[in-house]
Amino acid sequence: MPPCRIAVIGLGEIGLNRHLPVIAAHPGFEIVASAKRHPVATAIGGVQYRDYREMLASEPAIEAVAICTPPDVRGRIALDVIAAGKHVLLEKPPFSTLGAFRQVRLAAERAGVTLLGGWHSQFNLAVERARDFLADQQVASLEMVWNEDVAVYHPDQEWIWQAGGFGVFDAGVNGISILTRILPDPLVVRAATLRIPDGAQTPIAVEIDFAGLREEDRLHAGMDWRTPTAERTIAIVTRSGHHLRMPNSGRRLEIDGTVLVDEANLEYPHIYDRFAELIAGGKSQLDEWPLVVVADAYLIGRTLPADAQGVPGVRTGG
Amino acid sequence: MPPCRIAVIGLGEIGLNRHLPVIAAHPGFEIVASAKRHPVATAIGGVQYRDYREMLASEPAIEAVAICTPPDVRGRIALDVIAAGKHVLLEKPPFSTLGAFRQVRLAAERAGVTLLGGWHSQFNLAVERARDFLADQQVASLEMVWNEDVAVYHPDQEWIWQAGGFGVFDAGVNGISILTRILPDPLVVRAATLRIPDGAQTPIAVEIDFAGLREEDRLHAGMDWRTPTAERTIAIVTRSGHHLRMPNSGRRLEIDGTVLVDEANLEYPHIYDRFAELIAGGKSQLDEWPLVVVADAYLIGRTLPADAQGVPGVRTGG
Numbered sequence: 001m002p003p004c005r006i007a008v009i010g011l012g013e014i015g016l017n018r019h020l021p022v023i024a025a026h027p028g029f030e031i032v033a034s035a036k037r038h039p040v041a042t043a044i045g046g047v048q049y050r051d052y053r054e055m056l057a058s059e060p061a062i063e064a065v066a067i068c069t070p071p072d073v074r075g076r077i078a079l080d081v082i083a084a085g086k087h088v089l090l091e092k093p094p095f096s097t098l099g100a101f102r103q104v105r106l107a108a109e110r111a112g113v114t115l116l117g118g119w120h121s122q123f124n125l126a127v128e129r130a131r132d133f134l135a136d137q138q139v140a141s142l143e144m145v146w147n148e149d150v151a152v153y154h155p156d157q158e159w160i161w162q163a164g165g166f167g168v169f170d171a172g173v174n175g176i177s178i179l180t181r182i183l184p185d186p187l188v189v190r191a192a193t194l195r196i197p198d199g200a201q202t203p204i205a206v207e208i209d210f211a212g213l214r215e216e217d218r219l220h221a222g223m224d225w226r227t228p229t230a231e232r233t234i235a236i237v238t239r240s241g242h243h244l245r246m247p248n249s250g251r252r253l254e255i256d257g258t259v260l261v262d263e264a265n266l267e268y269p270h271i272y273d274r275f276a277e278l279i280a281g282g283k284s285q286l287d288e289w290p291l292v293v294v295a296d297a298y299l300i301g302r303t304l305p306a307d308a309q310g311v312p313g314v315r316t317g318g
Numbered sequence: 319m320p321p322c323r324i325a326v327i328g329l330g331e332i333g334l335n336r337h338l339p340v341i342a343a344h345p346g347f348e349i350v351a352s353a354k355r356h357p358v359a360t361a362i363g364g365v366q367y368r369d370y371r372e373m374l375a376s377e378p379a380i381e382a383v384a385i386c387t388p389p390d391v392r393g394r395i396a397l398d399v400i401a402a403g404k405h406v407l408l409e410k411p412p413f414s415t416l417g418a419f420r421q422v423r424l425a426a427e428r429a430g431v432t433l434l435g436g437w438h439s440q441f442n443l444a445v446e447r448a449r450d451f452l453a454d455q456q457v458a459s460l461e462m463v464w465n466e467d468v469a470v471y472h473p474d475q476e477w478i479w480q481a482g483g484f485g486v487f488d489a490g491v492n493g494i495s496i497l498t499r500i501l502p503d504p505l506v507v508r509a510a511t512l513r514i515p516d517g518a519q520t521p522i523a524v525e526i527d528f529a530g531l532r533e534e535d536r537l538h539a540g541m542d543w544r545t546p547t548a549e550r551t552i553a554i555v556t557r558s559g560h561h562l563r564m565p566n567s568g569r570r571l572e573i574d575g576t577v578l579v580d581e582a583n584l585e586y587p588h589i590y591d592r593f594a595e596l597i598a599g600g601k602s603q604l605d606e607w608p609l610v611v612v613a614d615a616y617l618i619g620r621t622l623p624a625d626a627q628g629v630p631g632v633r634t635g636g
Contacts, residue, residue: 099506164618188417295613300482
């Protein structure tokens with residue numbers, strides 16, 4: 001089969017450094033064009049357009065599009081791409097509202113095109129192995145820690161503090177997307193606290209308690225952007241006494257002390273493998289559950305103030 | 319067919335004054351028992367228990383249960399009722415998280431019992447007529463106004479201002495539940511503002527803009543608990559030029575100036591008619607979309623402070 005002719009919309013950090021090199025190296029895809037409002041220098045982006053609508057109109061050979069813009073405009077762009085009859089791959093989180101999932105899914109079904117929501121952390125081998133192991137288990141305890149120093153990882157992103165910018169959830173939803181993939185039961189938020197810096201609209205630290213099957217089960221997730229050392233780890237104890245540990249953003253899997261998977265970062269190649277499979281099979285994969293968990297934390301979470309002093313991108317009040 | 323033996327859990331204002339009289343008058347149901355932590359005087363509640371678990375254990379003849387407690391505990395209770403093999407009717411909003419919808423739906427499917435989420439405002443004849451009319455129409459503009467004076471309608475409800483208490487959404491979600499039922503396309507939040515009184519966790523006033531099919535479409539909902547006069551009205555203009563107006567909480571329907579429906583409040587009898595139908599047919603009806611709209615408003619909405627002076631139930635700071 002000839003490679004699928006693809007275009008990329010949005011060439012920020014992720015589009016430029018994650019998607020383009022993976023597409024260039026993937027036998028199943030061939031880059032045709034890209035769109036970016038402010039032109040950017042790259043030798044592997046195909047014909048570059050400033051307006052994605054012009055790109056869609058000028059390049060009828062395009063069969064699929066990867067949308068790597070910020071989430072708030074992805075819904076609108078996805079509808080235009082689907083209306084042009086192209087398959088769609090979406091960066092994470094696919095959309096910033098749950099309504100957009102429904103609207104875009106419906107449009108893709110009607111148009112008969114493939115949709116893939118690329119929650120990249122779900123595409124680790126360790127995640128699939130953990131999912132298989134947990135399929136017939138019950139979870140007695142869960143601890144997710146997803147901590148970073150925001151000054152190191154998000155120094156110039158003012159948008160993360162604005163309404164719809166997700167704050168610490170922008171990183172933490174990667175861990176949550178692993179949980180919704182590997183756990184055998186729905187992940188139901190029971191209580192949450194969201195610490196929102198003065199002058200920001202989104203949280204810098206979040207704690208979530210999930211409902212377990214029994215009262216005594218303890219399922220907890222903590223995300224904090226005020227920690228000097230980055231840690232992105234999931235630890236699970238099953239009722240039958242097995243201990244799972246997934247450090248390194250879920251790319252390593254230890255069960256009862258034995259290392260079963262310890263992979264380099266192959267998330268994006270795996271995403272494109274899956275995209276090719278889905279297109280060939282005429283199928284779609286679009287999981288809204290990571291965003292449901294975030295939404296539930298907002299719905300019933302208690303908001304508390306946080307000190308904004310020294311947080312980059314937040315304008316502190318007088 | 320003999321009437322279905324039903325019990326009610328939660329005898330607050332709604333359980334006592336809406337559910338019990340409707341059950342007592344309905345030929346398809348027969349009250350067996352009720353549960354309320356603090357006993358309450360009623361001649362039509364059957365055997366009264368203080369603990370719903372004791373009720374379930376002591377009254378094996380119960381076939382169905384209506385859960386009328388506040389939303390935050392409904393998920394836990396629903397799982398217990400389903401585990402006991404009973405059909406479940408839920409007051410609105412059925413649950414305070416979207417995760418609970420998934421969890422309880424799954425449990426009901428596995429147990430083979432009927433679930434009905436009783437968004438009462440959806441059970442007006444005017445709503446069904448509007449839905450039929452709009453099925454092949456496109457909406458050019460929408461204006462929902464759902465205003466009340468909180469001091470008149472919610473004077474003693476401190477819980478509405480606490481995390482998960484919904485604030486003005488507690489009333490406004492009734493209007494939203496009509497919209498999600500009658501509109502031919504998914505209701506996607508594009509922008510929102512939430513005004514949260516100092517010392518409260520939930521909004522006293524909300525504005526939502528929804529995404530229309532065209533850029534120039536204006537779809538808007540406003541909810542405000544600071545208005546002296548109550549107004550609960552939906553107005554829609556279709557692209558082909560028809561004007562729909564649904565005043566009186568959606569119980570009246572006018573199309574192009576002609577009154578098509580003007581019904582008394584028959585929502586609860588209609589809910590029990592539907593519950594009987596669903597049980598007989600072995601089916602369920604549980605719509606999470608009204609809560610999805612609320613969740614989306616939280617996810618991307620901008621929060622603004624509001625004056626808490628004179629708002630009952632909010633402890634104003636110094």
